[in-house]
Amino acid sequence: MSEDTAAVPAQQTLKAPPAKESGIKALLGSAAGRNTGLVVALVLLCLGGVVTAGDRFADVDNVLTILRLAAVIGVVSVGMTFVITGGGIDLSVGAIVALSSVWATTLATQGIANDTHWIVIVFTALLVGGACGLVNGALIAYGRVVAFIATLASLAAARGLAEIISNRKTQIVNVPGFTAFFDASVLGVPVLVVIFAVVAAGGWVLLNRTTFGRRTFAVGGNPEAARLAGIDVRRHTVMLYTLLGLCCGLAAVMLIARTTTGSATHGGLYELDAIAAVVIGGTLLSGGRGTIAGTVFGVLIFTTLSNVFTLNNLSISAQAVAKGAIIVVAVLLQQRLARRSGA
Amino acid sequence: MTSTDATLLSVRGVVKRFPGVTALGGVDFDVRAGEVHCLLGQNGAGKSTLIKVLSGAHRPDEGEIRWRGEVVSFGNPTAAMRSGVAAIYQELDLVSGLSVADNVFLGHELSTAGFTRRSDARRRTRELLKRLGHPEISPDRDVGRLSVAHQQVVSMARALSLDGQLLIMDEPSAVLDPDEVRVLFGIIRELTAQGVAVIYISHRLAEIREIGDRVTVLKDGRTVATGLPAREVKTPDLIALMTGRVLDNVFPQRKPVDPAAPEVLRVRGLTDGDFDPVDLTVHAGEVVGLAGLVGSGRSEILETVYGARKAAGGTVEVDGRKLRRGSVGAAVRAGMGLCPEERKSQGLLLDEAVYRNITVSSMSSFARFGFLDDRAERARATTLTESLDVRPAGVDRVVRGLSGGNQQKVVLARWLLRECRVLLLDEPTRGVDVGARSEIYELVRALADSGVAVVVVSSDVEEVLGLADRVLVVREGRVVHDGPADEIDESRVLDLVMEGHAA
Numbered sequence: 001m002s003e004d005t006a007a008v009p010a011q012q013t014l015k016a017p018p019a020k021e022s023g024i025k026a027l028l029g030s031a032a033g034r035n036t037g038l039v040v041a042l043v044l045l046c047l048g049g050v051v052t053a054g055d056r057f058a059d060v061d062n063v064l065t066i067l068r069l070a071a072v073i074g075v076v077s078v079g080m081t082f083v084i085t086g087g088g089i090d091l092s093v094g095a096i097v098a099l100s101s102v103w104a105t106t107l108a109t110q111g112i113a114n115d116t117h118w119i120v121i122v123f124t125a126l127l128v129g130g131a132c133g134l135v136n137g138a139l140i141a142y143g144r145v146v147a148f149i150a151t152l153a154s155l156a157a158a159r160g161l162a163e164i165i166s167n168r169k170t171q172i173v174n175v176p177g178f179t180a181f182f183d184a185s186v187l188g189v190p191v192l193v194v195i196f197a198v199v200a201a202g203g204w205v206l207l208n209r210t211t212f213g214r215r216t217f218a219v220g221g222n223p224e225a226a227r228l229a230g231i232d233v234r235r236h237t238v239m240l241y242t243l244l245g246l247c248c249g250l251a252a253v254m255l256i257a258r259t260t261t262g263s264a265t266h267g268g269l270y271e272l273d274a275i276a277a278v279v280i281g282g283t284l285l286s287g288g289r290g291t292i293a294g295t296v297f298g299v300l301i302f303t304t305l306s307n308v309f310t311l312n313n314l315s316i317s318a319q320a321v322a323k324g325a326i327i328v329v330a331v332l333l334q335q336r337l338a339r340r341s342g343a
Numbered sequence: 344m345t346s347t348d349a350t351l352l353s354v355r356g357v358v359k360r361f362p363g364v365t366a367l368g369g370v371d372f373d374v375r376a377g378e379v380h381c382l383l384g385q386n387g388a389g390k391s392t393l394i395k396v397l398s399g400a401h402r403p404d405e406g407e408i409r410w411r412g413e414v415v416s417f418g419n420p421t422a423a424m425r426s427g428v429a430a431i432y433q434e435l436d437l438v439s440g441l442s443v444a445d446n447v448f449l450g451h452e453l454s455t456a457g458f459t460r461r462s463d464a465r466r467r468t469r470e471l472l473k474r475l476g477h478p479e480i481s482p483d484r485d486v487g488r489l490s491v492a493h494q495q496v497v498s499m500a501r502a503l504s505l506d507g508q509l510l511i512m513d514e515p516s517a518v519l520d521p522d523e524v525r526v527l528f529g530i531i532r533e534l535t536a537q538g539v540a541v542i543y544i545s546h547r548l549a550e551i552r553e554i555g556d557r558v559t560v561l562k563d564g565r566t567v568a569t570g571l572p573a574r575e576v577k578t579p580d581l582i583a584l585m586t587g588r589v590l591d592n593v594f595p596q597r598k599p600v601d602p603a604a605p606e607v608l609r610v611r612g613l614t615d616g617d618f619d620p621v622d623l624t625v626h627a628g629e630v631v632g633l634a635g636l637v638g639s640g641r642s643e644i645l646e647t648v649y650g651a652r653k654a655a656g657g658t659v660e661v662d663g664r665k666l667r668r669g670s671v672g673a674a675v676r677a678g679m680g681l682c683p684e685e686r687k688s689q690g691l692l693l694d695e696a697v698y699r700n701i702t703v704s705s706m707s708s709f710a711r712f713g714f715l716d717d718r719a720e721r722a723r724a725t726t727l728t729e730s731l732d733v734r735p736a737g738v739d740r741v742v743r744g745l746s747g748g749n750q751q752k753v754v755l756a757r758w759l760l761r762e763c764r765v766l767l768l769d770e771p772t773r774g775v776d777v778g779a780r781s782e783i784y785e786l787v788r789a790l791a792d793s794g795v796a797v798v799v800v801s802s803d804v805e806e807v808l809g810l811a812d813r814v815l816v817v818r819e820g821r822v823v824h825d826g827p828a829d830e831i832d833e834s835r836v837l838d839l840v841m842e843g844h845a846a
Contacts, residue, residue: 227671
């Protein structure tokens with residue numbers, strides 16, 4: 001039956017390039033248009049914020065706070081979009097963030113950083129994150145371990161390793177150059193937010209304009225057909241997980257900068273937040289279809305929601321309930337709109 | 344077209360529209376109890392949509408369906424099944440992992456207070472399988488482990504378990520060997536003798552003559568002829584009705600292969616461990632056919648040559664250069680292309696646009712520093728689809744919506760774009776209608792004439808003989824014959840194919 005219904009909208013054409021249409025139409029047909037449900041949700045949330053918290057919500061500093069919070073999980077979610085579009089899943093992202101943050105803030109690393117340059121911290125975190133991703137990808141692609149299981153194992157192992165290295169202690173960062181750089185602003189926009197924007201834009205280009213992105217869709221959509229068409233599916237899978245690992249490393253750097261600490265408890269439940277953002281954004285969990293813009297909206301919605309709830313002194317538990325509701329409503333709306341745009 | 348008492352199903356003026364297309368534009372026909380009514384039509388003529396309308400998977404937008412004289416509207420396949428109309432789809436809709444009995448009663452389990460009555464289900468399944476002439480299938484077997492032919496029997500048992508009065512069979516013979524087709528026909532004859540009506544869809548005219556009573560021809564979603572006597576109606580007339588034009592010679596003229604033509608594909612002692620070592624040489628401009636039964640090893644040979652299956656020994660050379668074992672990438676880079684047997688699951692990215700399916704194997708030629716030039720991709724794909732007459736036109740269309748023949752053209756276009764040296768075709772015309780079939784034959788011949796080395800695997804002996812210059816016959820993992828196509832005839836090939844096989 002599902003096969004049959006899938007065949008119905010078959011006559012639809014893929015989003016044709018709206019390049020030649022008028023400006024407004026092109027805009028509506030582009031990212032924002034395809035994400036109408038998400039835009040509406042975000043606008044409603046903001047209205048809710050303004051009504052309930054007034055100036056405390058509609059304040060430049062508050063908006064920047066939201067964006068700064070969104071930035072870290074946002075970078076992870078962009079990477080997650082690639083893995084899910086490619087037909088995979090990664091449960092270990094939070095643990096990789098924790099391990100990267102701890103490794104990059106050990107006394108030894110900080111010592112080297114102070115002796116040479118603070119960039120050592122950044123490279124360490126990226127290297128650790130990338131290596132974790134590489135191991136995940138190799139296990140899944142060449143070891144033929146199911147992604148869910150392989151990354152579940154990494155989750156446990158990486159977090160455990162982070163605890164061993166840090167001795168379960170929070171490691172304070174004492175590298176002045178590092179803190180100064182990431183605390184700065186570019187034209188009033190915090191560096192963390194700039195990093196998120198660059199990652200999101202880069203991710204969009206990579207997914208939609210390059211052979212790498214096209215292969216990601218192919219591998220996620222029909223791995224067997226992709227293989228027989230000459231694509232090295234296993235190598236591509238490894239690259240996808242490594243890319244996500246690098247995103248986790250970068251997120252760790254951003255988290256270290258924001259909290260001035262490295263800790264084995266960093267990145268708690270990031271895997272669920274990232275997957276939720278990706279999925280409500282409209283990326284298919286079964287692979288083959290994915291959208292970076294949707295993911296960015298997903299991240300913004302969740303972060304704005306927490307902010308509005310916090311401003312109104314509502315509990316974390318209430319936030320969780322609302323989050324669950326939003327996931328369901330967003331997915332239902334998304335399906336409805338997808339069907340209509342097919343007509 | 345008078346409605347007699349025996350008329351089981353009567354379809355009048357049925358119209359079904361999808362966004363942007365009218366799939367059915369007025370279909371009329373009657374099915375009588377106990378007859379085999381054949382539906383003929385090219386791919387895209389609306390046969391599949393019609394089946395879905397009749398079996399309740401789609402609702403018609405206009406028109407009337409009468410079942411046993413009463414106007415009906417089946418909201419879903421279960422409702423249709425409960426009324427006695429059951430469809431057996433081309434892609435069998437069985438759940439592997441469940442047992443035969445579980446599949447037969449899936450959706451209408453025998454149960455008491457929510458607990459399934461397993462022994463009853465097993466017993467009734469055994470009875471049904473016996474009625475279908477296959478008592479050897481155990482109701483406890485996992486369906487996924489059965490042969491395709493047996494799976495089809497299970498599908499039929501499922502239809503009969505609801506006291507099916509009308510079975511709709513969508514190309515049942517496409518996945519069967521000749522002797523399995525004979526068994527299927529035996530079953531159909533027994534069922535019709537019991538008053539069950541069958542709507543039978545096939546592209547093989549010989550089968551329609553053998554099993555059919557009456558024929559209805561669809562073209563562009565309309566009935567162009569109905570109630571034709573299946574045994575008497577002339578083939579050219581049927582083809583003319585289906586295509587709207589007259590076809591005389593299905594197979595294109597072959598050109599003699601230049602004896603001095605260079606060897607393009609050279610396979611020596613290749614084996615995957617299951618089939619015996621194979622030697623195969625294909626010259627530029629030559630078409631080599633591999634004939635054999637399903638499971639004889641012919642597809643395995645092709646996949647091993649392509650590197651999609653790990654070789655246990657032997658070598659594959661293209662233009663004198665040895666390929667790395669078990670690497671599809673190396674084969675593609677060396678100029679090989681494969682149109683796999685299962686078009687949908689192995690060949691296509693079904694939810695992607697036509698142009699992306701065409702360029703997927705030559706992406707790098709459209710990319711600069713990894714950035715793709717969409718416009719160039721679309722332009723090249725448009726040129727190709729126009730020259731291959733892919734319908735409906737439009738390279739932004741999703742491939743899933745195209746008919747089998749047009750999907751096959753898309754896969755062929757992929758390799759045309761790469762200008763490959765060796766083209767491997769596995770069942771190139773399965774599920775492809777007569778019109779598109781001859782177009783594909785002509786295309787393959789034209790490619791060969793331009794110097795490509797072609798290897799064709801097919802269950803259709805006529806196809807192998809008509810298309811190939813040289814024929815290899817494979818039986819039980821062994822090449823048992825290798826010789827020019829014009830020195831062997833169909834009966835000899837069939838003899839070789841089946842010799843010692845279950846006879």
